[in-house]
Amino acid sequence: MLLKSTNPQDAAYVSFKDATLKCLPKTGGLYVPASMPDVRHIIYAMDERTFYPDLLAPLTASLLESEMDSAAARRVSDNCASIQPELQVLDERFSILHLCRGPTGSFKDFGITFLSAVLEEIAPKDEHLVVASSVVGSLGTSLAHAFGMRKNISCVLLYPQGDFYGLSPQMLQRPGGGGNIIPIRLKNSSPDDCAALLTDLISDEQWTGRYPTTSANAINPSIFLPQSFYYVYAFIKLKKLLTGELFFSVPSGHFGNLISGLYAWKFGLPVNGFIAAMNVNNALDDLWKEPQTQKRIPARTISPALDVSYPGNHRQLISLYNEVPSVMRNMVFPKVETDAETEDAIDYAWRRYNILIDPHTAVAFSAALKFSSGKNFDGHIVILSTGAAAKAPSLIRRVTGREIYVPAHLAELQKKSEPLAEIPCELDFLESAIASCF
Numbered sequence: 001m002l003l004k005s006t007n008p009q010d011a012a013y014v015s016f017k018d019a020t021l022k023c024l025p026k027t028g029g030l031y032v033p034a035s036m037p038d039v040r041h042i043i044y045a046m047d048e049r050t051f052y053p054d055l056l057a058p059l060t061a062s063l064l065e066s067e068m069d070s071a072a073a074r075r076v077s078d079n080c081a082s083i084q085p086e087l088q089v090l091d092e093r094f095s096i097l098h099l100c101r102g103p104t105g106s107f108k109d110f111g112i113t114f115l116s117a118v119l120e121e122i123a124p125k126d127e128h129l130v131v132a133s134s135v136v137g138s139l140g141t142s143l144a145h146a147f148g149m150r151k152n153i154s155c156v157l158l159y160p161q162g163d164f165y166g167l168s169p170q171m172l173q174r175p176g177g178g179g180n181i182i183p184i185r186l187k188n189s190s191p192d193d194c195a196a197l198l199t200d201l202i203s204d205e206q207w208t209g210r211y212p213t214t215s216a217n218a219i220n221p222s223i224f225l226p227q228s229f230y231y232v233y234a235f236i237k238l239k240k241l242l243t244g245e246l247f248f249s250v251p252s253g254h255f256g257n258l259i260s261g262l263y264a265w266k267f268g269l270p271v272n273g274f275i276a277a278m279n280v281n282n283a284l285d286d287l288w289k290e291p292q293t294q295k296r297i298p299a300r301t302i303s304p305a306l307d308v309s310y311p312g313n314h315r316q317l318i319s320l321y322n323e324v325p326s327v328m329r330n331m332v333f334p335k336v337e338t339d340a341e342t343e344d345a346i347d348y349a350w351r352r353y354n355i356l357i358d359p360h361t362a363v364a365f366s367a368a369l370k371f372s373s374g375k376n377f378d379g380h381i382v383i384l385s386t387g388a389a390a391k392a393p394s395l396i397r398r399v400t401g402r403e404i405y406v407p408a409h410l411a412e413l414q415k416k417s418e419p420l421a422e423i424p425c426e427l428d429f430l431e432s433a434i435a436s437c438f
Ligand SMILES: *Cc1c(COP(=O)(O)O)cnc(C)c1O
Pocket: 106, 107, 108, 137, 218, 251, 252, 253, 254, 255, 256, 257, 258, 305, 306, 360, 361, 386, 387, 388
């Protein structure tokens, strides 16, 4: 697959491998596919009896085939099969797509696992690679899981002001020995500030000349393209049951997940639309109405991974929009949910369907309830469950009165961690802090 920049002045095409290793184009913008693989023959050949790994292998090959031999593409898909989506049909209107059964209870485990498997094949063996990420929630732990044992990769995690959790001291990279994880706290910073500093780091050619650096956020095609696979999976599991339109409701912060869904559609998935389910931070509204330089501090909510005012993937979204705005307006339906509505959805899901859902999933559930409430609606909505309910036990208990079992691997995520460095949110400080770990 070839990719190009969202910057229309930049006509260069790059390979999937190159865009994975250097995920920001030199002239600004983000990488988007220059042409779409058509996966309809895969979608139509499979049905509800298909096992996820049997879908994963041909989809992986369709992204990588011209750049990797089929044995390597097979190794990539085998390495990703350890974490699987699971579709639960609730009734004729709703299904839940469980994406939170991986090591850190977040859908981000899917993209990270794929990136890790691809880098295993393509990272230059004679070079040390830096994988840097601006981190919310358990993303840092997800990266530590995927990359923790790698000799030739260091993981830089940029945390905003505040506490963070789930990294043990043995994982940390110190000069002369230890692990390969470099958590850095940026003083007085928001998650948006961390994302902006990450962009500065990987755009600094002097830096990347010395320390090749790529991102593990959803701007990397090895994150946002494989996330399209589970949308395809949901469809093949459902297709015999569907009688009307199909929608996905996606809890949205940086819109990486939503963009993945839109690519699944571009690759040939028959879907009628996506509900962009946001909390009161309503970043999409901002994106359409205001100049993109306008920044505001996001409000804190009970769905913190959606507390975004400046989405990292906005350029890709705009670029999809600008292709055919009228089509996109009928494809993406923004919905905004308050904390009270989110709690109501947690309560409703428990009482009506006997399932305990996390607050991010509940934002999507609440949006799906609103979307389907019109009297003419006869479609089906797949609600993406992006986070595990066991990561918000006290909230779930307060809203539903139910105790929730917290498995050991998720309990680990609650252990407070210390950064290796705490620095001002400035590029010079960041570069010297990373360099001092080698
Ligand atoms: C990151 C995250 C989201 C938001 O995904 P985006 O791709 O940033 O829109 C939603 N839910 C959970 C649990 C997350 O960790």
